[in-house]
Amino acid sequence: MSRTLKLTLAYDGTAYVGWQRQAEGVSIQGLLEEALARFDGTPVAVHGAGRTDAGVHALGQVASARVATVHDPAVIRRALNAMLPGDVRVLSVEEAPENFHARYSAAGKRYEYRIWQGPVQPPFVRTWSWHLPHQLDIEAMGRAARALEGTHDFSAFQSAGGGVVSAVRTVTRARVERRVLPPGVTGGGADADGGEAGGYLVSVQLEANGFLRHMVRAVVGTLVEIGGGRRSGASVPQLLESHDRGASGPTAPAHGLVLVRVDYPAAAR
């Protein structure tokens, strides 16, 4: 008599040890399992599509769970949001095929990494963007990012400990864009002393059929070296061929990263 649910979640990861349950600290998975168990009256296991690290955010994380409740999805969503803290929100609850699994059924994911480029980082973007005061060559970063598109062995952008058999992934989209935010988010009089205090958001977007451990953050660390002129954009193909994590850039900080959405084949939905 059990059903499978697909839950779409948004969270501000600042206060959490990440998606996955840990020995210490509060995880998103743990919060969700406790809330669902309270609603269902029995322990519930929740599987997430992406195991976001400590401090990483989500706008469209997907989780699956088998539950006994016969309540409507909209009722379950309201009940969960009433139990969860305000920085973790269930955006939607849907019925899913019995064998739907948020992680194994996923066909692809989209991550975005946000950089605040400018001398002063506005207070309201500080929790979800990496502050880089120096100028970046966004065109050069965009060209370098495109070289990642396609099917490659991404060992050069993988941290140890991921526990995967193969580092081959297919990146379907890699873009670097300047993004304009409404002044209500960034602050009004920001350019009072000749525009120097102004700035803008640089958005790095990666879509792939799967991601390795710290892959987006290693890509961003490398692209930032390219954007700052400390590394040639033309070096990306050799980097990929090197299979050497030591050859690529540093891992960018977690708080700039957000899991934007997870895609499933039509049959799994």
Place this chain on the structure above:
Amino acid sequence: MSRTLKLTLAYDGTAYVGWQRQAEGVSIQGLLEEALARFDGTPVAVHGAGRTDAGVHALGQVASARVATVHDPAVIRRALNAMLPGDVRVLSVEEAPENFHARYSAAGKRYEYRIWQGPVQPPFVRTWSWHLPHQLDIEAMGRAARALEGTHDFSAFQSAGGGVVSAVRTVTRARVERRVLPPGVTGGGADADGGEAGGYLVSVQLEANGFLRHMVRAVVGTLVEIGGGRRSGASVPQLLESHDRGASGPTAPAHGLVLVRVDYPAAAR
């Protein structure tokens, strides 16, 4: 040998007791005075244009201070930002006429109040918007807001304890607008179950030559009653004439309010 500086500030007020120094807790004024005193090597008094309450934010608060330092404004700004926490930022530092006073020289201020209208409030707007799940008639709120424009006695929208001689103020602009945020702020898959989990921001904007204690929040509490059909929009002129705080709506919560900017006559700048 002292100079007068004009500082433009943005802050996330969540963690603070408000602009003004209090017996207990951390204030923005206190943080700024301590940072300036460390830089100047002598105690510095800082005056703010608006005494924002606990939890109220700023995108363009203005403060004035007399300092002894001979450093460039840009150097002072960098030094202050290096000492202040990330949720309080100095956007600009400018030289000002000797008698410039952030509060007494101000000709007007603009406040914005943000309401998140929708069943689920996205995590990244939760610290700076009031969550109202029920539908609001924005047109009716806008018409009622316009009735506040002009010179009136605003006693019906003033909390006790403001200590002012007269409650007469001139509201030069009052607007209620629906605002669209980029999906990167609100979340992507928000309308996966038929749009029910979607929502939008309602922005209430007030510009006046001066504001009374809790004035914007009392106006918003009243407008929300009008938007929800619990009060007639046509009642605003009578409300103003009543001079009775008990006749208007409740005080909206502090965390939806932001001081957007402060205007000065050309001679003071």
